[in-house]
Amino acid sequence: MKKIMTAIVLSSFALMASASANQGIAFIHGTGQQTDAYNDYWSGDFVNSVRQGLPNSSKYTVTNCDFDQFMWAEAAAGCLANQLNSFIANENITSLVLLTHSNGGNVVRWILSNPTYDSRYPSIINTTSKVIALAPSSLGTPLADAATQGNIFESTLGWLLGYNSDAVKQQQVSWMAYYNDNWLSGTSGRPTLPSTFKAVVGSDVDSAIWDSDSYCGGYQYQVALETTQNWLDSCSDGFLECSSQSGAGTVWFKDKEKTQGSEPLSHHQSRRDCFNLDTIIRNDI
Amino acid sequence: MNKIIKISLLSACISLSISTSINANILSLSSSFAAKTTPLIAAKRMKINNTELVAISAPHHKIEKKSLHFSQPLAQASTLSFAVKPYTSISDEYWLEVTGKQLNSGIALAITKPGALIRLSGKASKSPSHVKSIAIDPEKIELSKGKQKLDKAFSQKVSQEQFATANIFPNSSAVKLEQRVGRGEFKLKVNQALNSEERYLVNVKEKGSEHKLTLSIPSQTLVAKQHITLDMSINNSKGKLTNSKHKAHIKTPAGDILPVNYRELNGKYNIKLPEMTAHENYGELYELHIASQGNDNGLKINRNGKVAFAIATPTAKMTGKTVVNLTHATVELNIASEGRYELSAIVSGINKQGKAQQVMLSRSAHYLQPGQQQVNLNFDTQLLKILQVHPPFHLSNLRLVDQSRMALLQQQ
Structure with missing residues (x-):
């Protein structure tokens, strides 16, 4: 009975909040240092389609931070917190949807999971109504392990394997297991996140040269992603296993359940207007 | 849900009673702080109430100074687990480093699974005096078994340009072996002029191989000089291979390599973690x-x-003295190192049935100076009302975390 009462109280708060909310959406990119994520990471077609789902489609922002850093770094979570707080303040946002891709989900989870770490985080936590996490790397990826193999810094020679970013280190499987168990909420056995965190899971990669679906988002990506599946299990988007994408929060849907033609979403396609993904998100926000 | 979570900011740090009379017995002073890849931190060890704590300098990175408090309801308290968990990694691959000269001469590769993938990654150098590594053209890779060169040995060839689009394997190429090539020992040779001293990583990935290395550690949260018991074995489909040999080392966050000696006992391996010096790469992990x-x-x-x-550096500890009030708990801490510390606990109250019920996770973080201190863990009293529990309140899973160095210090 108590749980029911609590649920009623919570629902009432949510309804009251949504009825009077000034809603906005923030697009949060994945691994990499971005200065123009609108063009370089998302594409204008995707952003401009998704934001049409807002009551006022001008209430959006595309964040640009250095997600080559560890998620907690000032250049990562600190930068994101600054940009989100500026957006909230400048646009008087009271209900914020965070749309993340890949490692962007981990940076957002860091902020939501560590409210006492930084005084910039609480206002974001209080304003965020939900997180739509496109292919989040919640449990890391064996590809990050492969990318750092043998990547031992030798002080006398200084040899390094390329793409040696802290974000890639962080997304190694055993590293994310540690961070999930000690610093992040939302995975099994851990405290729940203070906002809904729902994942869109990419489950396969089409790379047949005769299949036009392979070309959405760029064919050259698909060939590489099919190769990387050698490090991944049978359900993956070419970069992340489905289990990792499903590892935090809840699964909103697995690609083929809602996409046009039941097409799978590769890791690059899950940030593009491929197979109606943009429309599905637009109708949800 | 987030609407009922209340966060209160205190404009100033809480008032603290700081004892300046810490009876610190300096046990050692690290002297190995010569220039390394990452600055190490001068550390003093001291014993407080029979627990060794470490006094290190304040963090150099940006760190929050305000006190912050946060409480959230526990919808599924029964599923929460703060217990220490073991971690197991399973590998069906191996890697080695070779030079361009070795690749041009041919290297031996052991293959256990038909259809294995071989990735060749040219290693870049930070030093401008080193030549840029040449990406290997997969068309120039040759495979032999015994003295016989194998024609059409590969079912797939991936070039540097194709790999680069995945944004994960730079300067890399790969070949996938035809199933009919089978398994055993092979020689891989690159018929492309490579700089002889140039270095490459060769990664053999045998997806689906029955031969797997299993490596288990009892916890991912350890302390320096701790004795731990490992499981490590190569297994086939029938079980553990008894003739396996293992070499182990630890890679530190600064990139240094520490040798590890182990002792085998009843099929398990005991190792003692080496002394590990405090470092500035906060949050970064060690690797076995x-x-x-x-x-x-x-x-x-x-x-x-x-x-x-x-590896947690013991910068502070709870003394065990905790008083729970209606609006907060007061926890006594011994702080050896200046920094930001978070206390957290699951709060239980008495429900309508008169039974104790876990209802809320509360956290408070403060920037603290060294000394013995009484620190508050604040409750969200409005949330407790909504959750319909009343005093007496009780704490469980009380944890102390050093946020400035990202270390779990203690859990009661």
Whole structure:
């Protein structure tokens, strides 16, 4: 009975909040240092389609931070917190949807999971109504392990394997297991996140040269992603296993359940207007 | 849900009673702070109430100074688990480093699974005096078995340009072996002029191989000089291979390599973690690396594996004195190192049925100076009303975290 009462109280708060909310959406990119994520990471077609789902489609922002850093770094979570707080303040946002891709989900989870770490985080936590996490790397990826193999810094020679970013280190499987168990909420056995965190899971990669679906988002990506599946299990988007994408929060849907033609979403396609993904998100926000 | 979570900011740090009379017995002063890849931190060890704490300098990175408090309801308290968990890694691959000269001459590779993938990554250098590594053209890779060169040995060839689009394997190329090529020992040769001293990583990935290296550690949260028991073995479909040999080392966050000696006892391996100096790479993890070799009825097996773990530097501790009030708990701490510390606990109250019920996770963080201190863990009293519990309140899973160095220090 108590749980029911609590649920009623919570629902009432949510309804009251949504009825009077000034809603906005923030697009949060994945691994990499971005200065123009609108063009370089998302594409204008995707952003401009998704934001049409807002009551006022001008209430959006595309964040640009250095997600080559560890998620907690000032250049990562600190930068994101600054940009989100500026957006909230400048646009008087009271209900914020965070749309993340890949490692962007981990940076957002860091902020939501560590409210006492930084005084910039609480206002974001209080304003965020939900997180739509496109292919989040919640449990890391064996590809990050492969990318750092043998990547031992030798002080006398200084040899390094390329793409040696802290974000890639962080997304190694055993590293994310540690961070999930000690610093992040939302995975099994851990405290729940203070906002809904729902994942869109990419489950396969089409790379047949005769299949036009392979070309959405760029064919050259698909060939590489099919190769990387050698490090991944049978359900993956070419970069992340489905289990990792499903590892935090809840699964909103697995690609083929809602996409046009039941097409799978590769890791690059899950940030593009491929197979109606943009429309599905637009109708949800 | 987030609407009922209340966060209160205190404009100033809480008032603290700081004892300046810490009876610190300096046990050692690290002297190995010469220039390294990452600055190490001068550390003093001291014993407080029979627990060794470490006094290190304040963090150099940006760190929050305001006190912050946060409480959230526990919808599924019964599923929460703060217990220490073991971690197991399973590997069906191995890797080795070779020079351009070796690749041009040919290197031996052991394959246990038909259809294995071989990735060749040119290693870049930070030093401007080193030549840029040449990406290997997969069309120039040749495979032999015995003295016989194998025609059409590869079912797939991936170029540097194709790999680069995945944004994960730079300067890399790969070939996938035809199934009919089978398994055993092969020679891989690159018929492309490479700089002789140039270095490459060769990664053999044998997806679906029955031969796997299993590596388990009891916890990912460890302390320096701790004794731990490992499980490490190469297994086939029938079980553990008894002739496996393992080499182990630890890679520190600064990139240094520490040798690890182990002692085998009843099929398990005991190791003592080495002394590890406090470092500035806060949040970054140590790695235990294993290189293993086995033999399964004449089939040679190579495997590499690694697991990450954290080494907590004991910068503070709870003394065990905790008083729970209506609006907060007061916890006594011994702080050895200036920094930001978070207290957290699950709060229980008495429900309508008169039974104790876990309802809320509360956290408070403060920037603290060294000394003995009484620190508050604040409750969200509005949330407690909504959750319909009343005093007396009780704490469980009380944890102390050093936020400035990202270390779990204590859990009661």
